[in-house]
Amino acid sequence: MLGGRGKRGGNGGGSGGGGKPRNTFALPGLLLIVALAVWAASGFYLVDQSERGVVLRFGKYQETVTPGLQWNPPLIDDVRMVNVTRVRSVSQTQSMLTQDENIVSVEISAQYQVSDPRGYVLNVRDPELSLENALDSALRHVVGGTDMIDILTSGREILGSSVNSRLQSYLDSYGTGIVLQTLNVESTSPPDAVQDAFDDVIRAREDRQRTINQAMAYANAVIPAAQGQAQRIVEQGQGYRESVVAEARGQANRFNALLTQYQDAPAIMRERLYLDTLSDVYSETPKVMVDVSEQSPLMVLPMDRLKRSGTDSKSSDGEAEVDPQLLERLRSTQSSSSSNSSNSSSSVRREGR
Numbered sequence: 386m387l388g389g390r391g392k393r394g395g396n397g398g399g400s401g402g403g404g405k406p407r408n409t410f411a412l413p414g415l416l417l418i419v420a421l422a423v424w425a426a427s428g429f430y431l432v433d434q435s436e437r438g439v440v441l442r443f444g445k446y447q448e449t450v451t452p453g454l455q456w457n458p459p460l461i462d463d464v465r466m467v468n469v470t471r472v473r474s475v476s477q478t479q480s481m482l483t484q485d486e487n488i489v490s491v492e493i494s495a496q497y498q499v500s501d502p503r504g505y506v507l508n509v510r511d512p513e514l515s516l517e518n519a520l521d522s523a524l525r526h527v528v529g530g531t532d533m534i535d536i537l538t539s540g541r542e543i544l545g546s547s548v549n550s551r552l553q554s555y556l557d558s559y560g561t562g563i564v565l566q567t568l569n570v571e572s573t574s575p576p577d578a579v580q581d582a583f584d585d586v587i588r589a590r591e592d593r594q595r596t597i598n599q600a601m602a603y604a605n606a607v608i609p610a611a612q613g614q615a616q617r618i619v620e621q622g623q624g625y626r627e628s629v630v631a632e633a634r635g636q637a638n639r640f641n642a643l644l645t646q647y648q649d650a651p652a653i654m655r656e657r658l659y660l661d662t663l664s665d666v667y668s669e670t671p672k673v674m675v676d677v678s679e680q681s682p683l684m685v686l687p688m689d690r691l692k693r694s695g696t697d698s699k700s701s702d703g704e705a706e707v708d709p710q711l712l713e714r715l716r717s718t719q720s721s722s723s724s725n726s727s728n729s730s731s732s733v734r735r736e737g738r
Contacts, residue, residue, distance in 0.1 A: 427459045435470040437502040449502055467502040472566060475516055481525050487533040492571040493548065495520060501562030508560040515561055523551040536573050537583060538590055545570045 431454055432438050438450035441463040450464070457464055476494035483489055497516065499505045509515045527547045528536065536544055549568040556563045575583045647654040 424459055428456045430455055430457075430464065432466070435468050436466045437469050439465045439467060439502050439506045441465070446503060446507060465506050467499055467505055469499045469502060472496050472498055473513075475513065475520065476571070477517065477520065479521060479524060481528040483528055483533040483536060484530055485532045488576055489528065489533050489536050490572075490574050490576075491524060491528060491536070491544075492573075493520070493524060493545075493569065494571055495549075495552070495568045496566040497563050498566060499562055500564040501560075504560045504562030506562075508562065512561055512563060515559060516556065516563060519555040519559070520548075520552055523548050523555060526551060533575065534583075534586065537575060538587055541570050541573060544573075 432450055432452045434452045436452065438455065440447040440450060440457055442461060447462065474494060474496045478490065478492040480488055480490045505512055527544060531540060531544060545568055549565060552568065553565050643654065
C-alpha cells in the first residue's frame with residue numbers, strides 16, 4: 386500500500402515534471418513595453434504658428450523648434466513655449482528730477498515683442514521685471530538731462546524718442562531678446578502746487594507761436610505781391626529808358642541829317658526850320674489872333690477848321706499839321722504890316738517935329 390501510494394505519487398510527480406514550465410517574465414515585460422509606449426507617446430507635442438519652442442536638455446540649451454508637430458524625449462528635455470507674435474505692453478508713472486532741478490511727473494508706456502526666444506528664456510530670470518527696471522532707468526536718465534519746460538511743452542516727442550533708443554540699447558546689452566515696437570509718453574505734468582503757473586507759461590508760448598504763424602502768413606502774402614510790383618516797376622523803367630534812348634537817338638540822327646542839309650543851304654534850312662516850328666506851335670493852338678496893323682481889324686485864324694480842311698492834316702504820330710503855304714502868306718502879311726507900321730510911326734514923328 387505504501388509502495389502503491391509511492392508509485393502513484395511518483396507517477397504524479399513524473400507527470401507534473403513532464404509539463405511546460407510557466408514564464409515568470411511575461412507580465413513584467415508587457416508592462417515595460419506599455420510604459421515605453423506611453424513614455425514615447427507623451428514626447429509628442431504641437432508648436433503653434435505664433436510660438437517657438439526652446440528645448441532644454443538636462444537644463445542646457447539644445448535647440449529652438451519651429452511650428453509643427455515635434456517630439457522630444459520626456460523627462461529628459463524640457464520645452465518652453467514662447468509667443469513671438471503677441472505684442473505685450475508695460476506702463477509706469479514716475480516723478481523725476483529734471484535738469485533745472487524741478488520735479489515732473491511722467492506717464493509712459495511701451496509695447497514690445499519677443500525677437501529671440503532663447504535669450505528671452507535663458508538670459509533673464511524675469512523678462513518683464515527686467516524691462517520695467519530698464520524703462521525706469523532710461524526714463525530717469527533722459528528726464529534728468531532735460532529742462533522741465535521742454536518736457537511739458539514741445540520736448541515730449543524728443544523725450545519719447547530718446548527714451549526709446551536708450552531703452553532698446555539696455556535690452557540689447559542684457560540679451561533679453563525683446564524688441565520695442567512703440568514707446569509713448571502719455572502725459573507730463575508739474576506738481577499740483579505750480580500747475581497754474583506752468584499753464585500760464587504754456588498759454589503764453591502758444592500765443593507766441595500763433596502770432597509768429599500769423600506774421601509768417603502775412604509775410605508770405607505780402608512779399609510776393611511786393612516782389613511782383615517791384616518787378617513791374619523795373620520793367621516799366623526799362624521800357625521807359627529804352628523809349629527815351631530811342632527817341633534821343635532818333636532826334637540826334639534827325640539833327641545830324643539837318644546839319645548836313647544846313648551846311649549845304651543855310652538860308653533854305655533856316656526858312657524850313659522856321660516854318661516847321663510854326664507848324665508845331667500852331668498845331669497845338671485851336672485859334673490864332675494876328676494884329677496886322679493898327680488900322681485893320683483883328684484877324685482871327687480858326688486853326689481847328691484849317692487843320693480839318695487841309696489835305697495833309699494827319700502826321701506820322703496822328704497829330705494835325707498847318708499848311709506851309711498858309712504860314713508863308715501869314716509871314717508875308719506880318720512883314721508888310723510891320724513895315725507899314727514903322728512908316729506910319731516915322732511920319733508921326735516927323736509931324737511932331
